[in-house]
Amino acid sequence: MVTRVSRLAIVSAMASVSTRWAGVPVARRKDERREMLVRAAFALFGEQGEAGLTVRAVCREAELHTRYFYENFTGTDELLAAVYDEQAAALGDVLARALDEAGPDPEARTRAGVRNVLRFISEDPRRGRVLFAEARGNEVLAVRRRAAQTGLLDGLIAMGPGPELPVVIAATMFTGAMTELAQQWADGRLGRDLDAVVDQAVELSLALHATTRKRLPG
Structure with a gap:
């Protein structure tokens, strides 16, 4: 059963995502998310090497959902x-x-x-x-x-x-x-x-x- 605290956390997270790109044109949103993923990959690869470069790790570092990864890249090699x-x-x-x-x-x-x-x-x-x-x-x-x-x-x-x-x-x-x-x-x-x-x-x-x-x- 979802607690009141959990519901509030979910609502807060959804609100954060919805407002993050408020007022930003759709094309620019995609470009910005791509830049965030590239920066995250640079940090991970530069510090940990290829072993640290996974889709989940990159998205976690960039604070983006995995769907945004596949919006820009087919896989980690392309990234x-x-x-x-x-x-x-x-x-x-x-x-x-x-x-x-x-x-x-x-x-x-x-x-x-x-x-x-x-x-x-x-x-x-x-x-x-x-x-x-x-x-x-x-x-x-x-x-x-x-x-x-x-x-x-x-x-x-x-x-x-x-x-x-x-x-x-x-x-x-x-x-x-x-x-x-x-x-x-x-x-x-x-x-x-x-x-x-x-x-x-x-x-x-x-x-x-x-x-x-x-x-x-x-």
Whole structure:
């Protein structure tokens, strides 16, 4: 038998749900609920990994009914993809601004790129887990990670003097090395001295750049 206290709790909960979206257009309500689910998934995945990402856990974290989950996503894989895409876009914006401020000098651009990737991870370690640390074991993340690497590789080749083999090889090596550097930094295996890591990474990258230029015809 439902007690008076229980009835009041149910009525209160229903009233809270009905007023939560009062005055908000239907399309905007859906967008806001999607944003809440993505934020909740980022928090859970960033702290607990894939094991913590269940429909119930995400909805509990977002304080939403499960029906709102399926209003936006077919399952947790699709939600995880949205989490990755959001963090990747945020990192892309940070890099774009940093490179624009660095100007055309190769050393300045390399330093800005390396520093801002690692700093982006340091500012919120959950980002590193989403973008790098967990990508190897999850196919959804792995596919997106490969696409991101390919995009970076194509961008580096486009900025070079031409699609000659030495340029392509150097760009491929730098892309792989940068991804691994971010992975190791996210895992905490490179210590916490950002300046030291950046300095050494830039020195090695410039050495590769100089060797590549020597191998170009003419």
